[in-house]
Amino acid sequence: MARWGEGDPRWIVEERTDATNVNNWHWTERDVSGWSSERLRQLLLAVRVDGLAGVCQVTDISKLGGEASINNRRGKLIFFYEWQLTAGWLGTSSCGLKYRGTIEVLNLSDENDLDDLDIVVSLCKDQPSTPLLDLMKTSGIQEVRRILGEYVSQLRSEFSQGMILPTANGPPLPQPETQRNQSQTSRVQIGPAPSCSSSPAPCVQIPTCSFDLSETFLTPPDELYRTFINQEFVQVFTRSVAAVDGRRGGRFQMLDGSVSGEFTQLVPDRRIEMQWRFRTWPSGHHATIRLELMDHGDETELRMECRGVPAGEEDATREGWTRFYFQAIKQTFGY
Structure with missing residues (x-):
């Protein structure tokens, strides 16, 4: 294997306390079944719905059976979870009568969308008919679906950190909010704005400038393309919470509220165009950003065109893209 600073960066042996498998490049798996089981119990036991009945x-x-794990393969995070559960519920009518029933969820897994979950609500066999059953079949199912979505969101956000490790010169690990605010002094700190404008057109005409960049990444175009439009990947290389809707017309916010925009055109594995501010x-x-991905076998040449940058912001914007996008992606994923 090559020593640090030599050869293909994906295979570098770096001097570090966690030693082998630098950046967790080859294969890393984390079992999160125990945490998942406990978190699902906590969330489900908090389910409560009210109605006229x-x-x-x-x-x-x-019943709560299944498993969950997170895998990293060549810089790709893969979330696996599969659960079947049965819960009991108690209904109290407006006149004080008690009724008991069950909730069954048969297919909570990474292969199914939350909207496709089979959630079955019923009364126990010895219970008479009650309007409370209708309440559970409407509001109850909706609340169960919501908290299961909360579990999936927490699984993806809380356990992705550390699955892909930084290199010696990589971005620093996340700091507490107060420290981060004090240490961020760069002119360009790329992150999301509080909200994305519904229209990318400028409100006023201002002097602007343009520039082009070119960078080569040691990865195929499909992997690099996914890195820019997948929310989980963006959160990993920026080391901050991001909101990324990776489709045409989808909006994004990233890096602690400094950057926002909208994808205006997406050609899978070939081109990404966006309105970016x-x-x-x-x-x-x-500004209008155009990223062209040129396939060179095991390498991808990325050609960037940036148009409409406010006059005086060219150097800062160029530096920001180079540092917080290109260098961060290379150092995080080994590209």
């Missing part, structure tokens, strides 16, 4: 509350989890720019003003 009365109140229904989940009281116990009688830094939050200190004049309100409503966006």
